[in-house]
Each structure stands twice: as C-alpha cells, then as structure tokens.
Amino acid sequence: MNRLAAFVLAVLCCVSAAAAEYVALPAGRFESVLPQGSVPTVSTPVDVPAFALRKTPVTLGEFLEFVSAHPEWRRDQVPALFADKRYLYDWSSTLQPNPAASLQSPVVNVSWFAARAFCESEGARLPTWIEWEYAAAADESRTDARSDPAWRRRILAWYERPTTAQIAAVGSALNVYGASDLHGLIWEWVDDFNALFIAGDSRTQGDPDLLKFCGAGAISIVDRDSYAVLMRIALLSSLRAADTTGTLGFRCVRPD
Amino acid sequence: MKTTAVSSLCRRVRIVALLAGLCCPLIAFAAATKAEKLAGDAGPPRGAAIHAVLTSPPNVPPPTNRNYAAKVIVELEVVEKEMQISEGVNYTFWTFGGSVPGSFIRVRQGDTVEFHLKNHPSSKMPHNIDLHGVTGPGGGAASSFTAPGHESQFTFKALNEGIYVYHCATAPVGMHVANGMYGLILVEPPEGLPKVDHEYYVMQGDFYTAGKYREKGNQSFDMEKAIDERPTYVLFNGAEGALTGDKAITAKVGESVRIYVGNGGPNLVSSFHVIGAIFDQVRYEGGSNVQKNVQTTLIPAGGAVVVKFTAKVPGSYVLVDHSIFRAFNKGAVAILKVNGPEDKSIYSGKELDAVYLGDRAGPNLAAVTKATQSEAKGTLSLDDQVHAGQALFAGTCSVCHQANGAGLPGVFPPLAKSDFLAADVSRATGIVLRGLTGKVAVNGQEYNSVMPPMQQLTDDEIANILTYVLNSWGNPGGRVSTEDVKKQRSSAAAAPPSGH
Numbered sequence: 031m032n033r034l035a036a037f038v039l040a041v042l043c044c045v046s047a048a049a050a051e052y053v054a055l056p057a058g059r060f061e062s063v064l065p066q067g068s069v070p071t072v073s074t075p076v077d078v079p080a081f082a083l084r085k086t087p088v089t090l091g092e093f094l095e096f097v098s099a100h101p102e103w104r105r106d107q108v109p110a111l112f113a114d115k116r117y118l119y120d121w122s123s124t125l126q127p128n129p130a131a132s133l134q135s136p137v138v139n140v141s142w143f144a145a146r147a148f149c150e151s152e153g154a155r156l157p158t159w160i161e162w163e164y165a166a167a168a169d170e171s172r173t174d175a176r177s178d179p180a181w182r183r184r185i186l187a188w189y190e191r192p193t194t195a196q197i198a199a200v201g202s203a204l205n206v207y208g209a210s211d212l213h214g215l216i217w218e219w220v221d222d223f224n225a226l227f228i229a230g231d232s233r234t235q236g237d238p239d240l241l242k243f244c245g246a247g248a249i250s251i252v253d254r255d256s257y258a259v260l261m262r263i264a265l266l267s268s269l270r271a272a273d274t275t276g277t278l279g280f281r282c283v284r285p286d
Numbered sequence: 287m288k289t290t291a292v293s294s295l296c297r298r299v300r301i302v303a304l305l306a307g308l309c310c311p312l313i314a315f316a317a318a319t320k321a322e323k324l325a326g327d328a329g330p331p332r333g334a335a336i337h338a339v340l341t342s343p344p345n346v347p348p349p350t351n352r353n354y355a356a357k358v359i360v361e362l363e364v365v366e367k368e369m370q371i372s373e374g375v376n377y378t379f380w381t382f383g384g385s386v387p388g389s390f391i392r393v394r395q396g397d398t399v400e401f402h403l404k405n406h407p408s409s410k411m412p413h414n415i416d417l418h419g420v421t422g423p424g425g426g427a428a429s430s431f432t433a434p435g436h437e438s439q440f441t442f443k444a445l446n447e448g449i450y451v452y453h454c455a456t457a458p459v460g461m462h463v464a465n466g467m468y469g470l471i472l473v474e475p476p477e478g479l480p481k482v483d484h485e486y487y488v489m490q491g492d493f494y495t496a497g498k499y500r501e502k503g504n505q506s507f508d509m510e511k512a513i514d515e516r517p518t519y520v521l522f523n524g525a526e527g528a529l530t531g532d533k534a535i536t537a538k539v540g541e542s543v544r545i546y547v548g549n550g551g552p553n554l555v556s557s558f559h560v561i562g563a564i565f566d567q568v569r570y571e572g573g574s575n576v577q578k579n580v581q582t583t584l585i586p587a588g589g590a591v592v593v594k595f596t597a598k599v600p601g602s603y604v605l606v607d608h609s610i611f612r613a614f615n616k617g618a619v620a621i622l623k624v625n626g627p628e629d630k631s632i633y634s635g636k637e638l639d640a641v642y643l644g645d646r647a648g649p650n651l652a653a654v655t656k657a658t659q660s661e662a663k664g665t666l667s668l669d670d671q672v673h674a675g676q677a678l679f680a681g682t683c684s685v686c687h688q689a690n691g692a693g694l695p696g697v698f699p700p701l702a703k704s705d706f707l708a709a710d711v712s713r714a715t716g717i718v719l720r721g722l723t724g725k726v727a728v729n730g731q732e733y734n735s736v737m738p739p740m741q742q743l744t745d746d747e748i749a750n751i752l753t754y755v756l757n758s759w760g761n762p763g764g765r766v767s768t769e770d771v772k773k774q775r776s777s778a779a780a781a782p783p784s785g786h
Contacts, residue, residue, distance in 0.1 A: 116407070116435050179510065183496070187506045189410060191378055217410075257458045257509050261411065264457045268412030268433040275434040276407050 050092065050152055052082040053208040054286055058173070060164045063256045064226065064263070078164045080286035083157065083209050086200035087216060087281045088148060091133030093140070096148050098125060103144055112143035116274045134199035136216050136279040142271040145219045149282035156221035157283040159266075163259065166212040168205040176256065185258040188214045197277070213258075219280040223266040326445035328355035328396030328476075335359055335400070340389035343523045344535050346485040346546060347392040349478055355396030362389060363404045364413045364432070364454075364467075371493060371519060372526040372617065373695070373731065374502040379466040379524065380411065380454070386524025387489035387550060388452070388469030395447040395476050400439065401426065407435035412456055414438070418588070419450035419471045427455040447475040449572040449590045451548050460552045464494055464512050466524055468550030470590055482594065483541035488620060489548040490556045490585070490607060491524065492517035499616060500526075515553040520612035522605060522620040527696040529605070529620030531734045532725075537597045539626025544594045551587030557608040558583050558591070560622065562601065567594040582608050597624040599633045602735050604697070619697060621735070636742060653677050657750055661768065668753070668765060675754025678747050682740065691759040697735060699728040702759030711756065715766060715774045718748050745771040 057080040067074025097103045097118075104125070105118040116139055120128045127133065140148075142156075149155050157165070169175035176182070202210045212218075265278075335357040339347040365384050371377040382388025393399055405413050412433045416425035420442045429440035453459075454467035470487065494512040495505035499519065511518065522529055529535060537543050549556045559582040568580045569592040577583075583591050605620040606613040613619050628635070657674035660666040680689065683701075687693050691702035701707060706728040707714050721739035725732060740748070745768045752766040 182509070183506075186509060191410070257461060260458050261461075265410075265412050265433070268431050268456075273433055273436065275436075277410050277434065 050088075050282075051085040052154075052284060053085050054080065054082050055161075055165055055207050056080050058164065060160065060167070060174075062160055062163055063259045064159070066160075076160060078160060081157075081161055082284045082286050083161070083165050083207070084154070084281040084283070085204075085209050086211055087136035087218060087279045088145075089133060089200055090127050090131055090135050090137045093137035093148065094125065094127055094133070096151060100147070100151065103147060108144070110272075112272055113141040114272050114274055116276075117141055117144065118274075120276075128196075131196050132199045134201070135197045136200055136211070138197065138216060138276055138279045139274040140219075140279065141274050142219050142223065142269070145280035146221070148280070152282065154282035154284045156219055156280060158222050159220045159226055159263075161283055162212075162218065162220050165205075165207060165209060168207055168212075170203055170205060173206055176259075182256075182258050185213045186261075189258065189261050216277050216279040217262065217265050217275070219278065220266065223269060224271065226263050226267050324445065326395050326447070327443060331355055331357035331398040333357075337361070338391060338393065338399075340383060340391060341487070342383060342385040342389060343387055343487045343489065344529060346390050346472075346487050350392060350394045350474055351478070352394055353476075355394065355398070357398045357400060358393050359400045359402070360391055360393075361402045361404065362391075362415070363406060364409060365406045366409045366411065368504075370525055371495070371505070371521070372500050375495075375497075375500060376504045377493070377495060378506070380409075380413070380462060381466055382415070382452070382454075382469050386466035386491065387487070387548065388467070390469065390487045390546070391452070391471040392474065393444050393471070394474045394478075395444055397444045397473075398441060399444055400441045401430065402437060402439050403430045403432050404437045405432040405434050409434040411462075413454050413462065413467065414456050415452055416455035417442075417450060417452040417471055419444060419446065419448070419452070419473050421445050424455065425452075431456065444473045447473045448574065449473075449546050449548070449569070449592050451550065451588050451590055453550060453588065460512060461507065461509065463550060463552040464492070465507060466491065466493075466550075468548070468588075470546055470548045472546065479544070482544045484535075484537050484543045486535045486543065486545045488522050488529065488535075488545055488605065489524075489550055489590075490520065490522055490554075490558070490618065491550040492552065492554045493519040493521060495519065512552070517554065517612075517616060520554060520607055520616040520618040522618060526617040526619075530696040531621075531732055534602070534621035534623045534734070536623045536625065539597055539600055539624060539629070542594065542596045543622070544592060546590065546592055547585060548590035549585040549587055553587060554607075554609075554612070555587055556585040558585050558593075559606055559608040560593075560595075561604040561606060562599075563595055563597075563603050563622075565593045565595050568592070597622075597626075598629065600624050600626045600628055602697075614694070619694075621697065623735075635738060638742070654750075658746065661746060668757070671750045671753040671765065672757050673754075674747075675750035675752070676758075678743075678751050679754055682743065683751065686737070691755065693728075695731060696733070699726065699731075699733045701755050701761070703729065703761065705729055707755070708762050711752070711764060711766065712770070712774065714752060714755075715748065715771055718743065718752065719771070719775055745775065 058078055059075045060078050061073045061075045066076045101107055106124050108117060118139055120139065122128060146156055167174045167176050169181055197216060200211050202214060204210050205212065332354045333356050338358050338360045341347050362382055364382060366378060366380050368376050368378050379386050403415055412431060414427045414430040414432060416427040418425055420426045422442060426440055426442060430438045432438040450471050452469050452471050454462040456462050494508045495518045496508045497505045547558055565580040566578065568577045568583045570577050570583055572590040585591050601624055603622040603624060605622060607618040653673035654677050657666060657670040660670045686698040687701050691700060693700035706726060718740050722737045725734045748771045749766045749768045755761060756764045
C-alpha cells in the first residue's frame, strides 16, 4: 500500500515541472464543523474522496519562479481586478522578494486569483474547504485530533500572536499524512472560500451574513468549541478574491 | 388598526432580535423611535465635516460644544498588540485604537457619523465593530467586517442620546471581546451635558489567561476558562495598575467628577462601587433616567453608566467591583485621588482606637499588658514586644498592610521582606508617627498613596508594632525601643517635617 502511494507520488512528481512534493490522503468519512446536512446544528458526515495535498504551503522561492515564468502575475502587470494593492507589496522589486524573508518561507500577500493560477501552473487546483479541514484535522499521530484540548490550545496560541517578525520557513513537524504547516504558520486560501456559509441547500441556512457578527455564529456551527476552525472560517469569509493579507498564503491539491 | 400595526411591528422586532441575539438591544428601541417620527433626527448634517477627537482611557474628548447636527468622521484603527496585563505578565490584546478599552468616541445627537474602521496590516484576524449607539442591523457589524490590511466605511445617524458600548462582533465574538475589543461612544444630548470639573473613562472587563493570576511571562487566552466563565483577571482599563499609583485619576476637594463607566464583559456583570463615596447621580444602564444617592450600581456586560459626584474629603478612593473577590484576587481596583484641605466636620479621621475586649480578646490583651508590665519592671524581652506588637498590628495596621504583611500590590506597600523597611528602620518609625504621602519604591514596585499619621498610638505601642514587623515575614529582625520612638517624636516636634 505504502509502496503504491510512493509510486503514485513519484509519478505525480515527475509530471510537475516544479517537482513540488505532494502527499496522498486516503478517502474518508469526515465531520466538518460547518453543517453539511439539512439541520445546521446536527453533524452530517460527508465522504471525502482521496486526493493528494502539497506537503508544504507554496514558498516564496516557488512563487518567484512562477512570476518569472508568468509575467502577467507580476505585481506591476497583474490586473487590479485580480489582486489588490497589497499584492506582493513588500517585494523590493517585481522579481525580487523582500531580502529579509527566506525563500523557504511561505508566500503571502497573494490573492485568490493568483493562488489559483499558480496551482493550475503545476497541474493542480486549490483545495476545497472540506479537503483542507480534513487534512488539517490531523496531528502527528492521529487523523482526527480535533477533540483533544491540547491540540486546540496549540493552534489557538498561534492565532492570538500578532505578526511582528518575518514568517518562518516551511517545514514544521509532519502530520500523520506527511503534510506540514497546516497550523501555526499562515492562513491558507481555499477554492470555495466565498461559499463557506452556504451549504448545498442554501434555503436551510438562513441569512449567511449572520455568521459575521454577534453570537449568531452559534447558529450555523456544529461544534461550537472549535474556536480554532471558526477563526479560520471568519478570516476567509472576510475576504474578496482579489484581497491579500500579510499572513495569508496557499497550497494546492491534485486528484489522487 | 393602530394596535395591529404595532403588534405586527413588535413581532417583526422580536424575530429580528431573536436572530441578532443579545448584541443589538437597540432594535427594540428603534421601534419606539419610529412611532415618534424619528425623534433625534435633526435632518441632514450642517456645516463642514468634523473629524472626531478620539482619546485613550482614562481621558474623555472635550464636549462637542455644538448647537447643530454635523457630519462627523471617525477613524478607528484595530491593532493586535502585546501589552502588560499585570506586572511581568504579557498578554496579546486586540484593540480599538491601541488601548483597552478602545478610544472614547464623542458625538452629538443627530450627528451623521461616517465611520472608518481600519484593520492594521499586522493583524491576523478580521475584525468589525458593533456600536450599541447605532440603529441598524448588527450595529454596523455587517458593514464593517474588515480583513487585515483593509478598511471599511459605513455611515449612521446618532438618533438616541446616551452612553453606549461598542465592541467587535466577529466570530468567535466572545474571544474578540475577551481580548479587549470594546469601548464607549457618548452621544451628547442636543443641549450638551452640564459642565463638570473632570470627566474620566473607566471600563471593566474580564480576562482569561492560561496561567494563574499574576503568573509571570506570556500568557495566552484560555478558551475553556472563558466558556466556563471563570476569569483569571477582572480589570479596570485592561491592566492591573492601569489606574493606581501615578496613573490614579485625580480631583481636588470641591470639584465635580463625572465618570463614564462601561463594562465590556464578556461574561461578568459589575457591581460598581467607589469606597468612601456616594454617587450624587447615576444614569443607570446609560439611559436617560437619573438615580440619586447611589452606593453601588449594576453595570451589565455590554452596558455602561454615567456617575457623577463631588469630591468632599481628601484621600484615596478605591473604585471596585463590589463582587469583592474580584477586587482583591483578580485586580478590579482603581484609585481616585482627591487632594485638598480636610473638612473634619464631614469626616474626622480616626478619633478613637482602643482595644475592644471581646471574648477572644483575652490572650491578645494579655500580651499587651504583659509587655507594659515588663517594661515598667525593666525586663521587657524581644518575645514580649513581638507578642504585644502582633496584637496591636492586627487592630491597626493589618487593614491596609494585611495580616500577612503582604500589602495590596500597587495600592498598599508590603511590609513582608520589605527592602524599604530593611534599608532604614528609623525612617519607618517616622512614617508611623507622621504618616507618608507620595511616591516610594518597595521591592521594585512604585507606590503613590497616603498613609495617615498614627497619632493614636503611644510610643511603646509603636515600638512593639515595629519590633513585631521587624521579626516577621522574612524581615531582618532587630528591636525598636520606646526610647527610640520618643526621641523621634520629640525631634519631629522640634523640627517640623520641612526636611521631607
């Protein structure tokens, strides 16, 4: 089985010009904190098909290669419709990242459009929220560590620290799937970020705006203790596709 | 006909209120306002747009001094930053304007307020603002949801006068509030508020840290404690010592003081009290009714009051949450220092300090009597002095310095392991005799309060108390004799404390 996975991986790696490393995630049944069924307060597990996830977030070095090869995504050429004014704003020039930042650190200040284009360039796409949440529920030894208070505390500790210094290089401890940095380094774009409050049947959801303020968030979250995940959803839902922020990067997925 | 319209309106209001939860209490008021054809609406704004003056606590912006409704531009920046929550304890606060509570906003009823919310690029979280003074869904929250490094703008008309809480309402809202995201907005009535000598801004909040109360180092938010409503700190203005010592709020005898007191929560309701003062007036719940002669006023989480009183007797007045363990064990203490001449006809100071012989007083009194007898015989031992001093200390000194000599950090200096005491014992004798006013540093912390002279104590009593203190709680030991005290007292009489 492992050998098969490794083989699949090797094939995938060869296909990609950038030779980015992807890890395989098996299909599984998964309970999202966002309601997936008709009753918003009742958990409805969904089946997540197998997919391959980039081992680390896309790094500054990788994104530099991308904009070098695709001039239309340089900050002086990108249409305003696809990226706001903060897009790569801390680079010292269009092809020169901030010298203080490691090329191994995750790229940030990128819009959803740019992230999407990058993934396409290596034959991949952005993960859906469910895929991302599925991968991020794991810790070093378990596929679903979410009910462990220690795990939650570790994640929350990062959320509360303001960004002062440069973001560190990728490569934290691998989770059980072999992926790293899903927590504790940056926020990550997901493909369906702007649909996070609407399930398949939007008629059952009430007003999606409700989640944005007040205790109303409690109406549409299955697991109200999942503050860590809730904060990530809040961040993603505050964005438009051209927006960029200093702690928001991305990684890609491929069908397995 | 009319009744039907009203009841259908009420039903609608109820549905909206249900959806919006507890955060938008003004929706209910909005219904009443509508019946009066929008009272408080002075029509379109007049004159040039005005940039609102924002102040950080405990300061309040000056009165608007305007007799017309204007367009007022408010620019508020959200900053996530690390600050001290207590001496040596750091906490990452999320702030409106860089302070906890956030900047005080002051407008006039009828003003059209153009609100700009900016979320600093270094922020990790998106934020928004729900102003309880806004009439509209979410109090502005939905219109001000702002990602890091972005800015939102919305405009509202300040229809209702009063003092209102504002807070962040981004999910998880409890955490945003617990991290300090609240403040006050004052909507002045058209005629303005009566003039007072001082206005101050004080806001209570409860905080939840992973470590214990005063556990040093960087402390992170503890979500479980917050859900269980078990705060580690209950504070005025976001930090222990934010309003004590040098930072105490001040007034002079005879001056009128108005304090805007808010309660950000997220969980606790405050029993706000000023020890030794009676509020002449309280606008309870921040509403238009005035209650007079109030000792303790209740401030709900997400609510505010305006209290007014005149300082009559000099001294340090302690602002507390009279749910009193919060004051002594969680930090809910602030000081209002009143300077000026004493008025003995209102408050005499201590006129009598005698031992009261209750059933249990026997052994204690015995120690004092024994010391007095031994001294007369010339056989006074260290032990005699310590035992007598202990009984006297319990009656006189422990109220402030505490029975264990630990004092009250930031308010009353410790006597236990005190470097200040060890450095100069005769100075300590002088302090008991003549009192002490002003700044001192004890064990690395600064104190700035008032200890009155202990004129009621005799020389031998002072000697015994000091001997007890010197031989207790890790102090260096030693003895003070009646003779030592006598000398100090007469030298003080000969040379009044001009050398101080």
